Amino acid sequence: MIAQLTGRIALRALDHLVIDVNGVGYRVTVPLSTLYALPDDGVTTLQIHTHVKEDALQLFGFLTGEEKELFALLISVSGVGPKLAVNILSNIPVDELRQALANGDSKRLACIPGIGKKTAERLVVDLREKVAGPQPPSEKTADRPAAIRDNREDALSALVNLGYKAAQAKKVLDGLEIDPDASVEQILKTALRRLVR
Numbered sequence: 274m275i276a277q278l279t280g281r282i283a284l285r286a287l288d289h290l291v292i293d294v295n296g297v298g299y300r301v302t303v304p305l306s307t308l309y310a311l312p313d314d315g316v317t318t319l320q321i322h323t324h325v326k327e328d329a330l331q332l333f334g335f336l337t338g339e340e341k342e343l344f345a346l347l348i349s350v351s352g353v354g355p356k357l358a359v360n361i362l363s364n365i366p367v368d369e370l371r372q373a374l375a376n377g378d379s380k381r382l383a384c385i386p387g388i389g390k391k392t393a394e395r396l397v398v399d400l401r402e403k404v405a406g407p408q409p410p411s412e413k414t415a416d417r418p419a420a421i422r423d424n425r426e427d428a429l430s431a432l433v434n435l436g437y438k439a440a441q442a443k444k445v446l447d448g449l450e451i452d453p454d455a456s457v458e459q460i461l462k463t464a465l466r467r468l469v470r
Contacts, residue, residue, distance in 0.1 A: 274430045275299075275332060276423060279318040282311065288359070290334065292319065301334035302355070304344075304362035310336050323430060324348075324355050333359065338423070339367050343404075345426055349443055350399045352392060360387050375405040425451060428460040437468060 278301065280294035285308070291298045301319060311317055319334035320341040333355060335341040340362060347358035361370065364385045373381040374397060382393035425446055432442035445467045451460055 274323045274427060274434075275321045276323075276427060277318060278321055278332075278334065279316060281316055282314070285311075290319075292317070292334075299332055301332045302359055303334045304340070304359045305364075306362055306366065307334060307336045307340065322355075322426070325430070325433065331355065335362075337367070341426075343367060343370060346400055346403055347396070349439075350396055352395065357387055361385055371404045374400045377401055424455065424457045424460055427457045428464060431457070431461055432464060432468070441468070 278292050278294055278299055280292040280299075282290055283293040283298055284291035287308075289300055289302045290308070290311075291300055301321065303319070307319070319336065320338050322333040322335070322341055322344055324331045324333060333344060335344065344355075344358050344362060347353050347361055348355055353361075361382075365373070365381075369381075372378075377397045379390070379393040379397045382388055382396055383390050385393075388396075429439070429442055429446055432446075433439050442464065445464050446460070448467070449460070449463055
């Protein structure tokens with residue numbers, strides 16, 4: 274699984290980039306928030322979400338770990354695919370999206386192009402508690418959540434690649450108490466023990 278890319282922007286389009294990493298061009302779909310924040314030239318680093326389907330492998334890139342985390346949360350909601358999740362992140366700043374979800378502001382979400390009233394309500398119901406964690410994080414944990422999220426996401430991707438349904442794997446991972454120092458392998462082993470019961 275590709276989790277991060279560092280390279281030169283070889284092509285910039287409205288909805289995607291081609292990142293040249295040592296002569297190999299990776300097509301990466303990005304939200305407008307990331308696209309507009311990238312430098313015009315030089316080397317850049319993107320946080321990558323690898324989305325695997327039966328007939329395709331797609332890369333979605335984000336400038337920040339927080340954008341990547343929200344993207345993963347959005348696509349976990351029934352009826353929200355990667356394309357719609359990118360559209361959401363393109364039309365609302367991350368902080369505002371997190372606040373709208375935490376406050377149950379489905380009207381604000383329904384104003385985003387492509388999001389109807391029902392989808393907005395489903396987003397609030399499914400994600401309200403997940404984004405309403407302690408704000409801001411304490412000094413003790415402030416530097417760890419990104420690593421924990423990345424390891425958890427890598428474990429989820431590995432389980433899906435092993436043939437488990439994404440919803441089933443996510444449910445098991447949500448039920449685990451993940452140690453801040455746990456590696457992807459440790460998370461995966463614990464999740465597999467639960468899944469084979």
